[in-house]
Amino acid sequence: MKLNKAFSLLFLTGFFYCSTCETDNKSCRVDYKFEFPVVISPVLDTFQDNDTIWIEIKFPSKVMDMNSQNQIGVDSFDFLFTVGITKFTPATIDFYGIDHFNVVENIGELTRKDLSGVSVYDLKSEYENETHQISFGLIPISSGNFLISFNSVINKADIVTFIKPDCEERIEILFKTNEGTNNNFELYKNNSPDKDVALDGFNYRGSYAFVVN
Numbered sequence: 001m002k003l004n005k006a007f008s009l010l011f012l013t014g015f016f017y018c019s020t021c022e023t024d025n026k027s028c029r030v031d032y033k034f035e036f037p038v039v040i041s042p043v044l045d046t047f048q049d050n051d052t053i054w055i056e057i058k059f060p061s062k063v064m065d066m067n068s069q070n071q072i073g074v075d076s077f078d079f080l081f082t083v084g085i086t087k088f089t090p091a092t093i094d095f096y097g098i099d100h101f102n103v104v105e106n107i108g109e110l111t112r113k114d115l116s117g118v119s120v121y122d123l124k125s126e127y128e129n130e131t132h133q134i135s136f137g138l139i140p141i142s143s144g145n146f147l148i149s150f151n152s153v154i155n156k157a158d159i160v161t162f163i164k165p166d167c168e169e170r171i172e173i174l175f176k177t178n179e180g181t182n183n184n185f186e187l188y189k190n191n192s193p194d195k196d197v198a199l200d201g202f203n204y205r206g207s208y209a210f211v212v213n
Contacts, residue, residue, distance in 0.1 A: 027166055027167065028164075028166065028167040028168065029167060029168040029169075029170070030164055030167045030168070030169050030170075031067055031156075031169075031170045031171075031172070032065050032067060032068075032072065032162070032169070032170070032171045032172065033065060033066040033067045033171075033172040033174070034063050034064070034065065034066065034072075034074075034079075034171065034172070034173055034174070035064075035066060035174040035175070035176050036057060036059055036063075036079070036081075036150075036173065036174070036175050036176070036206075037057070037058065037059060037175075037176055037179075038055065038056070038057050038150060038175050038176065038177040038178070038206045039054075039055070039056045039057075039058075039177075039178060040053065040054070040055050040148070040177055040178060040183075040208050041053075041054050042054075043178060043182050044210065045184045045187055045209075045210055045211060046210065046211045046212075046213060047140055047210060047211070047212050047213070048140075048212070048213055049140055049141065049142075049143070049212065049213075050139060050140070050141075051139070051140065052104065052137040052138070052139050053137065053138040053139075053140070053210075054106075054135070054136075054137050055083070055135070055136055055137070055138065055148070056107075056133070056134070056135040057081065057123070057125065057132075057133070057134050057135075057150075057175075058131065058132065058133040058134075058135075059131070059132050060130060060131055060132075061073060061074060061075050061127075061130040061131065061132075062074070072163065073163065074132075075127075076127045077162065078124075078125075079152055079154065079171075079173060080122070080152050080153035080154055081122075081123040081125070081134070081150060081151070081152055081173075082113070082120045082121060082122055082123060082150070082151045082152065082153060083110075083120060083121050083123060083148065083149070083150050083151075084097070084098070084118065084119070084120040084121075084148075084149055084150075084151065085097030085098045085100070085101065085138075085146055085147065085148050085149075086146065086147045086149070087100060087144050087145065087146055088144075088145050088146070088147060088188070088191065088192040088193070088194075089144075089145065089191070089192070090191055090192065090193065091193060092193070093192065093193060093194070095117055095118040095119065096118070096119050097146055097147070098112070098119050098120070098121060099119070100140060100141060100142045100144065100146070100212075101138040101139060101140055101141060102138075102139040102141055103121070103136060103137070103138060103139075104136060104137035104138075104139065105136050106135040106136055106137065107125075107126050107133050107134055107135040107136075108123065108124050108125045108126050108133065108134030108135065108136070109123075109124040109134075110122070110123060110124075110136055111124070120151070122153075140212040142212070143211075143212045143213055144211070144212055145187070145188075145191055145192070145209070145210075145211055145212075146209070146210055146211075146212060147188055147192075147207055147208070147209045148207065148208045148209075148210075149205040149206065149207040149208075150175040150177075150205050150206040151173075151205060152171075152173040154171050154173060156170055156171065156172035156173070157170065158170065158171075174204055174205075174206075175204075175205055175206025176203065176206060177203075177206035177207070177208050178208070180203050183202070183203070183207060183208045183209065184208065184209040184210060185199055185202050185203075185207075185209065187209045187210070187211070188202065188207070188209035189202075
């Protein structure tokens, strides 16, 4: 699987800061793989200045582990989600795309992080009634081509303390935006320098491309 270049740098943010990493030797190893749903609305390929693009991540306290096919209780565990926006042309990619949007917080919190060569928002969901939820709006303030993608500070190689503290636990996190459809993959592939991007890599981080006029 090839990750799109526009998010390859954002993918590395987990190496810059990780509050859950562990280094102690453990007696066993468990690898989890979770896919989290993202809803972006309205589902359009073109927006105007001052439109609001709504984004929601919502999932229950039990999530399907794609490796074991078991429902795993995640309760109030913080998966340390981030969202990044890139602005792209056929020749360039700008990893500071969040500067071209105002943010409206609805449910949960967003905190800006400026790292080496990239800016993202940390996403802090609310956990209530056995449901994790974060919802926010993006209001474009300049025109151009943009790509929204999601990540986690937790890298799949990191050892984390999750539900089995005696084991080496690792978590791979994927995002599925709008059920994996209508996310304007061709718009990004045909109008960015990333000509070799594959659809599975685009969808891995729940990417969504659009134009602001």
